[in-house]
Amino acid sequence: MNFGFAFLxxxxxxxxxxxxxxxSTADSYGRALWVCLLNTLLAAAxxxxxxxxLGFLLGVMRLSANWLARSLSLAIIEIVRNTPQLLQIIFWYxxxxxxxxxxxxxxxxxxxxxxxxxxxxxPSIEMGTAGLWPFLLLVASLCLVPVFRGLRRRRRVFxxxxxxxxxxxxxxxxxxxxxxxxxxxxxxxxxxxxVVPPELIALVAGLSLYMSAxxxxxxxASLQGIAKGQREAASSLGLSxxxxxxxxxxPQALRVMIPQLTNQYLNLTKxxxxxxxxxYPELVQIYAGTVLNQTGRALETMFxxxxxxxxxxxxxxxxxxxxxxxxxxVER
Amino acid sequence: MTSLRKLAYAAALAVCGLGAAGLPAEAQVxxxxxxxxxxxxxLNCGVDTGIPGFAFQDSTGKWKGLDVAYCRAIxxxxxxxxxxxxxxxVTTKVRFTVxxxxxxxxxxxDSTLTFTRDTQLNLSPIAVNFYAGQxxxxxxxxxxxxxxELNGATICMLTGATLELNIADYGAANGIKINSLLxxxxxxxxxxxxAGRCDGYSDDSGSVAAARSTMKTPDxxxxxxxxxxxxxxxxxxxxxxxxxxDILKWTHMILLTAEEMGVTKANADQIKASKPVDPFxxxxxGLDEDFSKQLGLDGAWSYRIIKAVGNYGxxxxxxxxxxxxxxxxxxxxxxxxxxxxxxxxxx
Numbered sequence: 276m277n278f279g280f281a282f283l284x285x286x287x288x289x290x291x292x293x294x295x296x297x298x299s300t301a302d303s304y305g306r307a308l309w310v311c312l313l314n315t316l317l318a319a320a321x322x323x324x325x326x327x328x329l330g331f332l333l334g335v336m337r338l339s340a341n342w343l344a345r346s347l348s349l350a351i352i353e354i355v356r357n358t359p360q361l362l363q364i365i366f367w368y369x370x371x372x373x374x375x376x377x378x379x380x381x382x383x384x385x386x387x388x389x390x391x392x393x394x395x396x397x398p399s400i401e402m403g404t405a406g407l408w409p410f411l412l413l414v415a416s417l418c419l420v421p422v423f424r425g426l427r428r429r430r431r432v433f434x435x436x437x438x439x440x441x442x443x444x445x446x447x448x449x450x451x452x453x454x455x456x457x458x459x460x461x462x463x464x465x466x467x468x469x470v471v472p473p474e475l476i477a478l479v480a481g482l483s484l485y486m487s488a489x490x491x492x493x494x495x496a497s498l499q500g501i502a503k504g505q506r507e508a509a510s511s512l513g514l515s516x517x518x519x520x521x522x523x524x525x526p527q528a529l530r531v532m533i534p535q536l537t538n539q540y541l542n543l544t545k546x547x548x549x550x551x552x553x554x555y556p557e558l559v560q561i562y563a564g565t566v567l568n569q570t571g572r573a574l575e576t577m578f579x580x581x582x583x584x585x586x587x588x589x590x591x592x593x594x595x596x597x598x599x600x601x602x603x604x605v606e607r
Numbered sequence: 608m609t610s611l612r613k614l615a616y617a618a619a620l621a622v623c624g625l626g627a628a629g630l631p632a633e634a635q636v637x638x639x640x641x642x643x644x645x646x647x648x649x650l651n652c653g654v655d656t657g658i659p660g661f662a663f664q665d666s667t668g669k670w671k672g673l674d675v676a677y678c679r680a681i682x683x684x685x686x687x688x689x690x691x692x693x694x695x696x697v698t699t700k701v702r703f704t705v706x707x708x709x710x711x712x713x714x715x716x717d718s719t720l721t722f723t724r725d726t727q728l729n730l731s732p733i734a735v736n737f738y739a740g741q742x743x744x745x746x747x748x749x750x751x752x753x754x755x756e757l758n759g760a761t762i763c764m765l766t767g768a769t770l771e772l773n774i775a776d777y778g779a780a781n782g783i784k785i786n787s788l789l790x791x792x793x794x795x796x797x798x799x800x801x802a803g804r805c806d807g808y809s810d811d812s813g814s815v816a817a818a819r820s821t822m823k824t825p826d827x828x829x830x831x832x833x834x835x836x837x838x839x840x841x842x843x844x845x846x847x848x849x850x851x852x853d854i855l856k857w858t859h860m861i862l863l864t865a866e867e868m869g870v871t872k873a874n875a876d877q878i879k880a881s882k883p884v885d886p887f888x889x890x891x892x893g894l895d896e897d898f899s900k901q902l903g904l905d906g907a908w909s910y911r912i913i914k915a916v917g918n919y920g921x922x923x924x925x926x927x928x929x930x931x932x933x934x935x936x937x938x939x940x941x942x943x944x945x946x947x948x949x950x951x952x953x954x
Contacts, residue, residue: 289771300775372802463760568767571728
């Protein structure tokens with residue numbers, strides 16, 4: 276067997292049903308790697324954000340004085356935590372494709388969105404001749420806000436720009452919108468706009484819900500780990516329950532959570548590979564499946580997939596370690 | 608005297624030498640796979656995870672289908688018992704790796720024999736046991752009459768197969784774009800098509816007929832007339848074991864020859880008892896001992912194949928005939944009846 280990556284420049288000849296960057300069947304295996312890497316990262320990113328938010332909510336609910344909130348959270352955590360993740364993802368997928376209407380009678384949602392078994396079709400923003408520049412301007416102005424805020428704090432010139440600059444950029448963006456491209460039913464499917472396929476929705480739902488149960492337990496443990504005196508001190512200062520939670524307890528608990536949260540983020544990223552079971556075209560489905568089969572390069576494709584997952588996860592844990600060091604209490 | 612003795616020695620040595628030279632000819636009938644199967648007492652046969660017609664389990668868990676019949680035929684030939692098969696259900700994705708790794712002795716899993724699989728995957732294509740072509744099945748309610756009208760449609764299919772390549776090529780050739788949604792297992796793809804996630808399902812013509820039969824209301828679905836590719840489905844072995852390949856190939860030939868000569872599971876005994884004079888018939892029924900030795904098998908191997916599974920036509924009828932999937936013989940008929948199935952001479 277000769278080991279080599281020359282096949283990466285060969286033409287693939289197959290379709291990747293969901294892609295965030297352009298893809299055609301004439302593209303190479305190398306391009307396919309990029310396309311499905313982005314699909315993996317997209318699922319992981321959405322899953323991590325949604326899972327963290329939901330987990331936070333469940334964790335706080337778990338300690339709530341309200342019986343209903345407390346019990347509901349407990350029930351969700353126990354059910355989700357004790358059933359296989361793959362099963363949950365398939366469950367969401369099956370539920371979705373069974374429950375949603377066919378494209379010809381898709382549900383019209385506010386804002387021109389349409390929900391059908393083919394996914395969530397949303398209008399896309401067409402910028403006309405301006406292209407992406409207004410968006411870049413907006414991002415740049417948002418990045419500059421801290422700088423201008425610093426100027427404002429020191430009562431320097433241009434301090435006024437802190438709140439105004441993003442607002443101006445937003446107006447520019449809105450003005451340069453050429454039109455909204457609404458999805459319309461043509462032939463078999465919706466044409467125009469952007470579509471979030473049901474595979475992505477089911478995968479993200481399965482991943483984030485699963486992770487949220489573990490995050491909830493981490494949040495609960497961390498909150499309980501904060502000395503009781505902190506809460507008492509907060510209430511003696513006249514802070515309300517919510518104020519005490521967000522201003523005193525959570526900031527301290529957050530520090531304890533970070534290492535465990537990192538584990539959860541890494542787990543979720545690896546679990547995106549379960550998307551292969553529900554036809555979500557991520558790294559494992561395309562590379563360890565289609566590409567392996569078409570090229571017979573078992574060793575190379577597996578090696579690539581492993582290296583990439585290793586890379587993503589090292590990046591995540593590296594970032595979390597940096598953040599952890601930043602928020603750690605500086606002891607003298 | 609001494610010269611005579613020397614001569615005798617020389618002659619004896621020459622005889623021994625010839626004998627020794629003759630030995631490898633005998634030893635050539637050696638196959639690592641055959642030895643392993645015999646030692647294990649069981650054939651590891653890679654089949655589909657479940658598709659009517661080719662390989663599926665009935666309500667009692669018994670494996671059935673065209674490909675399964677081939678596994679049984681090989682076990683009958685090699686081990687003398689068609690039941691001594693361990694069926695390994697493999698997905699399109701892992702099938703070749705499982706074969707290469709030696710986990711199975713033979714892969715009979717409605718797999719297309721292609722150039723790449725022969726040359727790049729180091730597999731040995733043995734024989735075509737089913738001639739198919741890629742076809743589409745769509746809901747009748749879509750009112751589509753031809754696959755050329757599928758522009759913009761989404762089609763569910765299996766991943767890691769020739770299917771997705773064919774679809775892309777077909778779309779390019781006809782100036783249309785057909786989207787494909789790829790699944791690991793047939794049942795997942797069927798379910799997604801049924802639920803309307805896709806506009807249709809695509810697979811080899813035999814498998815599409817099978818897929819249609821598993822739908823809740825098969826009558827809601829129609830198979831489009833176009834066949835967009837050639838899919839010669841058949842048997843794969845690992846490369847490098849020629850003798851084992853011979854056994855597999857000739858098992859297929861025996862099934863075809865039996866149909867050609869009108870030998871069935873039911874009348875095989877009768878014909879055998881009547882002591883046929885036709886040399887082909889004698890070889891087919893294992894009455895010519897020397898003939899079978901060439902394969903490293905005993906004389907009755909071919910007879911056991913017929914007794915275990917019948918001839919090719921019988922197997923086809925059982926799983927694809929009117930009482931099963933209702934797929935016309937077409938190209939899978941014998942060459943004598945206008946089809947493509949042509950057995951090499953048993954000579």
